[in-house]
Amino acid sequence: MKPAEFLAKPSQWLIGDGPEGNIVVSSRIRFARNIKCKPFPGWGKRNERLEVLHIVWPVVENLPQMHDALSVGMDSLGMLEKQLLVERHLISREHAAKSIGSAVVITPEQTLSIMINEEDHLRIQALLGGFQLQQVFSIINQADEYLEDKLDYAFSEQLGYLTACPTNVGTGMRASAMLHLPGLFMSEQIPKIINSVNKIGLAVRGIHGEGTEAMGNLFQVSNQTTLGESEEDILNHLQKVISQIIEHEKNARLSLLEKRLNFVHDTIGRAYGILLHCASINSKEALNLLSSIKLGLDCGFFPSHFRQFIDELFIEIQPAHLQKFFNTTKLNPQERDCLRAQFIRQKLSHLPPPSFLHSSNQPPPNPQNN
């Protein structure tokens, strides 16, 4: 599949609700794998990286899931296409910076993505919407078993899979869920949650992984350790903790609706008002306001058929997606913020005001009669 054709379709994980889809945006697992006796990409010379690429790429392309895949060398992708793949979480920022000697192969429904010569020879990633780490594990495990059968993985009986960075040695697995936590944010419980999660050996990160800021109340929770535990143990632990965070988020939302309903209404109403009437907006503010709209959907304040629309906007308002939509290459941040505002207004033009404002054309009630 050509990049243009591939990128014209939305990622499947965005379509429809997965389990606990109101809180868990997506579940993701990646494996780091390397070929025995070949230098890691960061250490290898150009011809050594090319040699690994020539060994690995055809095998990856032959994976049964990779029928009709996007399969492309990083030297054949333009800056914009690379950035689009980053914004869809299909390649890493680091991989986007690679050129000749690196490649990526992604299934057409964008659920399984394999980077060749990123930090490791192979970075295999599977991604589904909602809370379904076990299903994601099945997908990635199936791909990994196929590849392990054809390729000679660097593996130590004592340590497990060997990786370029020691933090990945062992299982080479990083499993994560992207959580939408507006309730915990509005009730100021995020720092407490991050602190507790960190204490039990898990990491909490922003929307684009390591070293990125939390935006749109989206938090990625993942395992930190890869050594000394089985994949099953890691996943069980992670699932248990995420289930607890989901419960906390549900309780926070219930408590807000019960005790601070007007604050919730105000937050959602303002988000709606600004998104539909601003003339300029940056990514961060847009994501934060979309988070309030998403909460409004979960609370039933907006018609539910707008859900996919809103979920897609989280991706579509990012710089490369905007640039692609407007079919332009040269945009400074100011121009981009204007186009983003215009784009959001157009996209949301049919979204009605939140239902709790419907009384706005009625005379205000007399509080003495309440």
Add this chain to the structure above:
Amino acid sequence: MKPAEFLAKPSQWLIGDGPEGNIVVSSRIRFARNIKCKPFPGWGKRNERLEVLHIVWPVVENLPQMHDALSVGMDSLGMLEKQLLVERHLISREHAAKSIGSAVVITPEQTLSIMINEEDHLRIQALLGGFQLQQVFSIINQADEYLEDKLDYAFSEQLGYLTACPTNVGTGMRASAMLHLPGLFMSEQIPKIINSVNKIGLAVRGIHGEGTEAMGNLFQVSNQTTLGESEEDILNHLQKVISQIIEHEKNARLSLLEKRLNFVHDTIGRAYGILLHCASINSKEALNLLSSIKLGLDCGFFPSHFRQFIDELFIEIQPAHLQKFFNTTKLNPQERDCLRAQFIRQKLSHLPPPSFLHSSNQPPPNPQNN
């Protein structure tokens, strides 16, 4: 006229546009006057204040302009009524705290207001919409000449009118204009303007005079000195300076529309979006957002027949006016902020979105074609 009947009507200075009405909200002059050989209200005993009241009140009531006036002792007004008069700039905060021994007489159209036993025996105030200090001076001067004819004013050939506070001795006159300066605010020129105005002996204050904060981009510019200059000189000086500020504001608006149009659109669009969709808003934020809507009207982004509506909102969203509208007495700040949001939504429910957003249902233009 009964207070309830009086307060049911809006102040005339709010209705229709005065000269330079886009920038000068109102022009106001007050005279401080005292009766010869009677102790100032702050020094006098209760029976001495009552004696002055009995001398002055009937004379004030007999002013030809005071036909059908509101004429009431401060002990007969409720807290809410007093606060309503303060919010309409018809009595001072200090006078609202007075009770027996003090009174106020106000013309039905609310243009001329005379406080008895405020800081001085007489505080005469005239108020008109727009930039018309000369007309205001005619009104107040006519009333003052009538009163001077019937009452024995404390006057020194050397100093002029004697007043309780030395800062008023001389003319006893404080003339001011309330200016709406969103252009200077948005182009960050307010501190520079305040500095220049202060240097030439004039004062710049917030919406409720001395010691109050600037809200809604409303600034009151007034003379500081009352001694050693004639009323005419003071007014000429003040008029000249205000004319210059008006020019600066006009230039700032033109420059913003020319060089930062999108910033102006964004500010006005967001103000519209928040005012029409928030569920809670305090006075200060509401005034600041209304200021942007008012600028939008001046720029032609809203239909002009909404002008009076918006101007009245500046008064109507204040605490006592809200309390009166909702016919309630017990409101904590949170409840008031909710009712304010509801009130504004209702009042503005027919205000269309700013005209520059009309394109929001069209597909966004391609910037390459621009």
